[in-house]
Amino acid sequence: MSEAGGAARRGQEFEDGLEKSDASVAAFESHEKTILDRLQHFLHGNPTMVPVIVLLLSIAVFGFVAGGNFFSAFNLSLVMQQVSIIGILAAAQSLVILTAGIDLSVGASMVLVSVIMGNLAVKMGLPAPLAIGVGFICGMLAGTLNGFLVTRVKLPPFIVTLGTWNIFFALNLWLSGAQSIRSQDIDATAPLLKWFGESIRIGGAQFTYGSILMVLIFAVLWYVLNRTAWGRHVYAVGDDKEAAELSGIRTNRTLVQVYAVAGLVCAIGAWASIGRVGSVSPQSFQEANLQSITAVVIGGISLFGGRGSIVGPLVGALIVGVFNSGLRLAGVDVLWQVFAIGWLTIIAVALDQWIRKVSA
Numbered sequence: 001m002s003e004a005g006g007a008a009r010r011g012q013e014f015e016d017g018l019e020k021s022d023a024s025v026a027a028f029e030s031h032e033k034t035i036l037d038r039l040q041h042f043l044h045g046n047p048t049m050v051p052v053i054v055l056l057l058s059i060a061v062f063g064f065v066a067g068g069n070f071f072s073a074f075n076l077s078l079v080m081q082q083v084s085i086i087g088i089l090a091a092a093q094s095l096v097i098l099t100a101g102i103d104l105s106v107g108a109s110m111v112l113v114s115v116i117m118g119n120l121a122v123k124m125g126l127p128a129p130l131a132i133g134v135g136f137i138c139g140m141l142a143g144t145l146n147g148f149l150v151t152r153v154k155l156p157p158f159i160v161t162l163g164t165w166n167i168f169f170a171l172n173l174w175l176s177g178a179q180s181i182r183s184q185d186i187d188a189t190a191p192l193l194k195w196f197g198e199s200i201r202i203g204g205a206q207f208t209y210g211s212i213l214m215v216l217i218f219a220v221l222w223y224v225l226n227r228t229a230w231g232r233h234v235y236a237v238g239d240d241k242e243a244a245e246l247s248g249i250r251t252n253r254t255l256v257q258v259y260a261v262a263g264l265v266c267a268i269g270a271w272a273s274i275g276r277v278g279s280v281s282p283q284s285f286q287e288a289n290l291q292s293i294t295a296v297v298i299g300g301i302s303l304f305g306g307r308g309s310i311v312g313p314l315v316g317a318l319i320v321g322v323f324n325s326g327l328r329l330a331g332v333d334v335l336w337q338v339f340a341i342g343w344l345t346i347i348a349v350a351l352d353q354w355i356r357k358v359s360a
Helices: 002-020 035-045 049-066 073-098 106-123 128-151 157-176 183-189 191-197 209-227 229-239 241-246 251-277 288-298 311-329 334-359
Strands: 199-202 205-208
Touching: 049 311, 049 334, 073 106, 073 205, 073 209, 073 229, 073 251, 073 288, 073 311, 106 128, 106 157, 106 183, 106 191, 106 251, 106 288, 128 157, 128 191, 128 251, 183 191, 191 209, 191 251, 205 209, 209 229, 209 251, 209 311, 229 241, 229 251, 241 251, 288 311, 288 334, 311 334
Parallel strands: none
Antiparallel strands: 199 205
16 A cells, blocks of 8 residues: 555656646747748749740830830741741750750751651652651651660760760761752642641731641640649659659650650651741751750759749740840841840749759
């Protein structure tokens, strides 16, 4: 009994000690978010808003500087025509960059496929639909080659596509003999190759089928990336490849598929480029590789992968077109147009770094 009583007293003493202890609830220091913090979080959750805001501001500024001609329906539709090919290449580039890679060969691949289509249809006399189909297959094979070297040989995407850029360019000059296929020859033997250069009028605006094709490609890719399991896998691989593997995603297969689809998009761009230029020129679109990356970066897709909307590069391509058109109408030299686009690219990357700090 004495032991039981002693235990009870010790229990009471312990409870007395608890009663005298601090009973306040743990509290965390809170601070009110500034407007800048809220803006940073908003842009992190809506990365496409940055290029949209820049596009609207660009239109307003150049409309004021260049005058009423800038806002004419014909000029605005002309911007769409001018960026159609770079926009299509930016769509292909976006798929690769979303996986934290990069493709420096998109422009060379596109020109090579256009040369293949032109040689088969004009010089060898194959039916134009067959020549176009073979071109699509060649584009997919070129992309698959990039994907194989990245996933199986384990080479960095930058090195792989830098190498294939030179390979495709050399094949392009070899197959074409550094000679263009003239517009008259295409009209006589394979006019279907120039179909995307035809246009329709809507009021005062004039839209080529190529510019409409660009919008359709982005629409299809938006659906695929946002409404299918494959699209979610693409984002997952770009965000964290190791985590994606642990979750059961076959990352290497996804990467090869991404590069193959990018190659197919480049092949579609090759067909559209023939209509845009009016001929098959092995020397055309020499800077398309870098211009496509510029559109992607300005469009808000992170170069680190896994973040951004496919709609962004479309807006980014339009921003570049608006800048070029506005500065040209304002009488600014082409040199300074390139200068302005360079600064715009740097600012876009700086914004991306600032926005990414939210998730750091």
